[in-house]
Amino acid sequence: MPGATLSRWTMSYFAAACLFLVIGQGIMVAGYGYPFADVDAPETLALVHVLAIGWLGLLMVGALLQFVPVLVAAPLRGGRLALPVLLLLVSGLLLLVGGFGTMADLGELSPAMLPLGALLLVTGFGLAAAMLAATLVAARPLPLPARFVGLGLLALVATVLIGAVFALVLSGTVASDFATTLLIHGVPSHAALGLGGWLTLTAVGVSYRLLPMFMLAPEEARGTSRLVWWAGSAALALVVGRITWLVLDDSAAQGPLAFAALLAGIATLLYCADVIRLFRERRRKAVELNIRASYAAFVALFLSVVLFIVPGARAAAGEGGAALVYLFVFGWLTGLGLAQLYKIVPFLTWLECYGSVLGRVAVPRVQDLVRERRSSLWFCLYYGAVAAATGALFAESALWFRAALLLQLIATVGLIAELVRARMLSSVAEPLRFPIGAPRPHLFLPIARQQE
Amino acid sequence: MNPAPRELDVRPILRSGGEPFQAIMEAVSGLKPGQGLRLFAPFRPLPLFKVMESRGFGHAAKEIEGGDWEVLFTPNATGTPVEASADAENADTWPDPAEHLDLTELDPPEPMVRILAAAERLQPGEVLFALLSREPIFLFPELAKRGHQWAGNFDETRTTFRIFVRAGKKG
Structure with a gap:
């Protein structure tokens, strides 16, 4: 039967993700990792993976467990794996970070933690990708947003496998020429596949569905949106192709990567044109905060990608274009993630709590679960702090960077507190808060099955 | 047919x-x-x-x-296929709708609230008809849980979702 129900463990994924976001920003405020250490120092690697896997990865998997069934109007396959996957990913990440931490503290290889962490992460992400892919395959032909998710899952698998090879080399478990070559040349590809392929293509796909829904804009797939998909596919194929080429010839040319970056730039421009068009064609004139905050993320996406392609700007952005990568991760991916959480968490809570009594008793509106005015201040502070932190990285001022990050951390904690209030229904006026027959949601655990 | x-x-x-x-x-x-x-x-x-x-x-x-x-x-035959709840047989023999709702201009999840509230007002066996601007994915399981049957699809332009809901026994 068509239709989608609440994903049982999505809130637990979100809670873990938010926790890792706070931890990640907290250790940056404390002066750990880049720019206080090198871009490729173990400290930076630990920090990057707390954010990329702990925050963004868990956020995205949790969101997809809920929204892939919505995208294809079919139930999730293998839903019982959701909790084991969460446990695998969290324990794998902790081992991985522990492995990097050991390297940083002792300057030694970590023979056990890195490979074991990689094994758990490969298993966890592999199972997550299998559940989501099986759901997609069963629902073919796929609408365009779901095809973006499919592409993102391919990129996820590639990212994780390459990462696992890195872990094997860094721990001294494997010392083959190919694996070493991959580690020396493949790090930018690993990052591009993870941040650009997996996280960005998936976010783009889901946004093509969610933006029209929240703004009442026309939803049919446009030619430009299809072009974004094709450009994204081609860029992905180029990056994966070059990595395969490295196996045969360790002097593989940089040409494919430059061309992939160009394609990514074109895809970004087309995507930005699409989101502007959706905004113009919306039938809902007053847009909610989650939409306004998402458009701030689109600005960050546009700036970070376009400046990354301009050689002078990238050179000024520090080692590996660090300032622009920062803007991409915190302005675009994290900004969009927080903006959508701000809508999704109240909505899912509302459905969980009031779904079974809708139409029978008076219930609050979804927007009654949050305080928009206060939250909009947090979002302003957040994006202001991201802009300041990016500027501080360009200016190579570690002190200003930490100061900006402290503000960014405060804004994030403020927004997370808002999400907690939504879960606790604390903003809902008393007579409507707990109608008779409505279950009380737990903060981040599912309601027991018999109550559903 | x-x-x-x-x-x-x-x-x-x-x-x-x-x-x-x-x-x-x-x-x-x-x-x-x-x-x-x-x-x-x-x-x-x-x-x-x-x-x-x-x-x-x-x-x-x-x-x-x-x-x-x-x-x-x-x-024209280009209309999207009709989806229906598992127990909705012979939806074309259902009585004419007792209630019509145009919910195309409402934000989600308001259409879901309106349809569930309207279904509460129906007598068992009565039918309501509603127009929505998108497929009400989260509504379907809730209708089934309450014992209502439904059948619906997108219109030929794929911009409006049409749904018939037939009220089940009062539970």
Whole structure:
């Protein structure tokens, strides 16, 4: 039967993700990792993976467990794996970070933690990708947003496998020429596949569905949106192709990567044109905060990608274009993630709590679960702090960077507190808060099955 | 099999000096998936052919007694397939809807709230019809949980989702 129900463990994924976001920003405020250490120092690697896997990865998997069934109007396959996957990913990440931490503290290889962490992460992400892919395959032909998710899952698998090879080399478990070559040349590809392929293509796909829904804009797939998909596919194929080429010839040319970056730039421009068009064609004139905050993320996406392609700007952005990568991760991916959480968490809570009594008793509106005015201040502070932190990285001022990050951390904690209030229904006026027959949601655990 | 075409006679409206377009569009919106519309008019309604074509209907017009015209609009086969709850058999034999709701301009999840509230007001076996701007994915399991049957699909332009809900026994 068509239709989608609440994903049982999505809130637990979100809670873990938010926790890792706070931890990640907290250790940056404390002066750990880049720019206080090198871009490729173990400290930076630990920090990057707390954010990329702990925050963004868990956020995205949790969101997809809920929204892939919505995208294809079919139930999730293998839903019982959701909790084991969460446990695998969290324990794998902790081992991985522990492995990097050991390297940083002792300057030694970590023979056990890195490979074991990689094994758990490969298993966890592999199972997550299998559940989501099986759901997609069963629902073919796929609408365009779901095809973006499919592409993102391919990129996820590639990212994780390459990462696992890195872990094997860094721990001294494997010392083959190919694996070493991959580690020396493949790090930018690993990052591009993870941040650009997996996280960005998936976010783009889901946004093509969610933006029209929240703004009442026309939803049919446009030619430009299809072009974004094709450009994204081609860029992905180029990056994966070059990595395969490295196996045969360790002097593989940089040409494919430059061309992939160009394609990514074109895809970004087309995507930005699409989101502007959706905004113009919306039938809902007053847009909610989650939409306004998402458009701030689109600005960050546009700036970070376009400046990354301009050689002078990238050179000024520090080692590996660090300032622009920062803007991409915190302005675009994290900004969009927080903006959508701000809508999704109240909505899912509302459905969980009031779904079974809708139409029978008076219930609050979804927007009654949050305080928009206060939250909009947090979002302003957040994006202001991201802009300041990016500027501080360009200016190579570690002190200003930490100061900006402290503000960014405060804004994030403020927004997370808002999400907690939504879960606790604390903003809902008393007579409507707990109608008779409505279950009380737990903060981040599912309601027991018999109550559903 | 497709349900029998719905009939609409706009001659009385025109005779009394009224404008039948609104009535025609309401009738079209209320058509069940796959259902046609048989229209009676005092002239051959040429402009309407264009409008209906854009909504995915073909037409066959013939002159009848007294110089009036009978036009049969039939949906083109391009409409999306009908989805239905597992227990919704023979949805084309359901009674005519007791309630019509146009929810196309409402933000989600308001359409879901309105449909569930309207379904509460129905007597067992009664049917409601609603138009939405998107497929109400989260509504389907809730209807099934409450023992209501439903059948629906997108219209030919894929911009409006049409759903019939038949109330189950009061639970």
